[in-house]
Amino acid sequence: MRRMIWFEWKRIWQSRLTQFAAAGCALFLIFCVWSSIQQIMAVDSEGNTVFGMDAAKTLREFGEKQTLDQETVDGIVKEYLERTENPETASEDSNLEFLSEEVYRTWYLPRRELYSIIRNVYWEDGRRDTMAGVLWDHYGEDFYEARTRRVQEWLSVYQGNQVITPAEADWWVKKDAAVGTYQYGYYKGWDLILAAASTWTILIMMVACIGIAPVFAGEYQTKCDSLLLCMRYGKSRLIAAKLLASWLYVSTVYWGIALVYCAIYLLLLGTGGWDLPIQISSTNAVSYNLNMAQASGLVLLLGWLYTLGMTGITLFLSSLLKNAYSVIIAAFLLLIVPTFLSMSSGGYLWKHVLALLPAKITDFSFTSYLVFRVGGLIVTWPTAAMALNGAGALLLSGLAYAVFRRHQVNR
Incomplete structure (x- = not known):
């Protein structure tokens, strides 16, 4: 089984499109990190406006805890x-x-x-x-x-x-x-992580879709599906290996990119402020009892599970469609179209359904008071989204397994 997973893992990474997409996304996000640091602005004790690392230094000087x-x-x-x-x-x-x-x-x-x-x-x-x-x-x-x-x-x-x-x-x-009682201090590194994490998750989702779109559709496209399904483990272990390799690829890309840009922020701007309450980062009321490090960890975990939810959708589409490019187009539409749907334009049900879609991670904020109620249980937006997208990823991967295993092959 391990050899099958390793083989499928290599097949995903051997695609030139996947390599270019992952490298392009990583380079673009590194550029965005550099650009966001350059745009930091502060006023020093002499009344001069400074930018970039000089601004971060000034904020640290005046951000006494x-x-x-x-x-x-x-x-x-x-x-x-x-x-x-x-x-x-x-x-x-x-x-x-x-x-x-x-x-x-x-x-x-x-x-x-x-x-x-x-x-x-x-x-x-x-x-x-x-x-x-x-x-x-x-x-x-x-x-x-x-x-x-x-x-x-x-x-x-x-x-x-x-x-x-x-x-x-x-x-x-x-x-x-x-x-509890507020604490104030310097927290710029964590602030930039929180500000950027949800938006960048969409780019990582796109890279994930490109990489795993051919997992099943590519076999249809090359007419190898009938050969694979006739193999000894073609209808069991091989399909499972494809799914596990896809999940491993997506998780590696997500956490690899996320941890790199977080590390750059914290190395350049410092880890100071990790224990400060999330309330001081917003002009609006915030009722989440989290510090900066906890909030950043929650947003990264939320992004990962949203990405896994999109992974399940893409794998299911790959098992249904006969062309990898059709899968990519359909997956991109599912990512792009919801970004144009406003959560404020509908009623209670509209807002709650939209909030659970992977693309709507861009709308998440700790200033939101959106919650989900199941019977007598009330949970926050992140909790509901992580639970549903995690379960959805498993369910849709299972459906992809069943569809590919049982589809009619050409003899």
Whole structure:
């Protein structure tokens, strides 16, 4: 059996199209990593805008790790408000957040992200106040009580948009209670991994489809199907070896590429911030109780299982269609068409069905409150998607096994 798997594995990799697709995808993603690092922007202590690794260094300097308990939050807010009252550091210009131009450039801009996190917790839905307006109105107010209200506001919005039901909103309230005190610090490497992982998974899915499309369709195309099925293990071990080799190929490509770009980010930008809460990376409410490393791991695992789901679909198509290029076209359509279908354009059922499609990993975000309910069990979007796509990959691979094994051969 091992020799059969090894033989099928080599057959997949011997395809020039597969080699070019895998190499092209890897090179393109490495370029994207380099490009995303070059686009990092920050403002240093002298008010100069810097980019790339210089920007990462500046963010690290101003990203001193600190626990945002109530006393710390009040101190940070007070420091800003005092500058808006001091004639030497204040101005009447709302575009400068009521600070003098020098203070705005050299003191506020390097710390803007931290102040934005605090403001967005206090910022009531629908308000368009300035930073000073929000912080003056809420100075001294309990930071985490305000955060709870923001979460409840978001849950009300999601109910109104037919994303969740009242029972699911109550479930989120209980889950959100597990979110603890914020910690703030430098986390740029992890932030870029989270920002890019879901989008890049689509490219990896395309490479996977190209590699495994000929697994069964190629045998039809070359008229070798009748010969293979007449062999001693042609209707059992050989088909199983094809399926296992396909899964091994897809997993190798996915994790090989994913781990390479993650390693590049973390080597260049550092692993700092791995233990910071995911909440500080978004301006919207987030109720997942995860740190940056856990969130990154979850997104990578989600991408892998979505990719396996697409693998099952491709193998099933390969067992049905008689031409490998037809399989590639059909698989690409199943990847591309759903990206044009908006999850916000339909009702409750539409949103939940779309979310489970492999292509919709591009829509996943930890700010989403979409959940799935099976009987009395409620699970998050990633949990449901991983379970369904994992099970779907097994089921569709089994169907591919049966279709190829039982199809009518030409004699």
